[in-house]
Amino acid sequence: MNATDMLAVALDAVARGWHVFPLRPNSKKPPALHGEKDCPRSGICATTHQGWEQRAMNDPDQVRWFWTSRRYAGCNVGVATGPSGLLVVDLDSVDSPADVPTDGWKRVGVRDGHDVFAVICEEAGQPVPWETLTVDTPSGGRHLYFRAPRDVQLRNTQGATGNGLGWKVDTRGWGGYVVAPGSTTPTGRYELVEDLPVADLPTWLVHRLSPKPVTATTAAPQIASQRLPAYVDAAVRGECHYVAQAAPHEHNAVLYAASGQLGQLVGGGMLPAFQAEQALYAAATHMINGSCGCTEREIRRVIEKGLRAGEQRPRTAPPNKTRRGAA
Structure with missing residues (x-):
């Protein structure tokens, strides 16, 4: 795709209310913006380095400047999920025949993230929330876009780690991003397959993904000599x-x-x-x-x-x- 196409992709994302930033052309990572190691400590970074999440933009004029500039023309488009008010469920496909379910997911019919997510919903006694904006990825995966709750900050999860959902099911919230539909990689294009309104993240999933209460072993120590406001x-x-x-x-x-x-x-x-x-x-x-x-x-x-x-x-x-x- 040419630079004009990618500008259109970025503007479409902004029109949906999303905050975007440039990725490297024909790639899903890393971000094209400078990293902390190469930060010039000037301009927007004069006081401290501003990463891609802090610099993600929702201003069409700013987007036009970036995607028509010599440096960023033709760049893929990243959507910063946290600032965009999104929680994206990423259902991954398998990479090879050797990529088999981990312990706890070795069940009949479970082959990839799609199957795992369906099982998670079934075990919760809930319908699978397919009715939302959906993007298919070049690798055979699927992104389900949801509106994140405003009263809790949901961060990324990976697989079954921590408060994650399960094998081959990742989520992207604060601290994460997804590649916008219309962007391309050497293996294909991120395709918008269901252009539906972004649904609210189901309440039961909000509870599943919310950070667990701090335990006695991880709570901040109480120091009697210095009582805090x-x-x-x-x-x-x-x-x-x-x-x-x-x-x-x-x-x-x-x-x-x-x-x-x-x-x-x-x-x-x-x-x-x-x-x-x-x-x-x-x-x-x-x-x-x-x-x-x-x-x-x-x-x-x-x-x-x-x-x-x-x-x-x-x-x-x-x-x-x-x-x-x-x-």
Whole structure:
């Protein structure tokens, strides 16, 4: 497809209310935007690196500038699911005859993510929610688009890991993206096969995908000598909750993001640095020497780096509830 075609793909996605960013031409990853390692620390990144999720755009004029520029013309289109208010269920196909169901999914008739999702729905006593915008992927998979709930932040899941749904069933929410329909790869095109209104994510799936409550082993430590304001305490617990629930493939990204959020409170004088570091480390201990290969040294390095970055964007307490007009 030429540059004009890809501009049309990006504008169509924006017209649907989605937030987009450029992927490399004819590829689904990695994003074409610069990474943290190559960040010039200027412009939009003057204070701290802004990743693809932060830079995803919903302005048609901005999209036209990007997809007609020399650097980004012809780029595939990524849809940042979190900012777009989406939760996409990704039903994967099998890669080869050797790609067989994992333990717990070795059942008659279960061959891929489509079958697993159908079984999940059946066991929950719920109909399979096919009636929504649907995209078929070049590899034979399928993306089911849903409106994410506003009262809970659903993050990515992979397979049966953590609070994931099952073998060959991934989800993309905050921290994730999908390739927009109309984009192409060497193996084919992302095809919009059901151009239906995006349905609400069924309530039972919201419950299945919601992070589990923080347990005593992963909760932020209580330090009696430094009582935190309710707003700050809630922020610490929330970020530590995400860290405690992070899947192996996203340990560093989740830990860095959470450290950055708490670093903003440190920079604003709302949270002692040592307390932020202790809480984050306590929540991240499950990552050490796990399947991802994270070490204690690496965990502490990521926390320190994230806190430093957050401190460059200080955040203080929210406005008093009696004040009006603040967003």
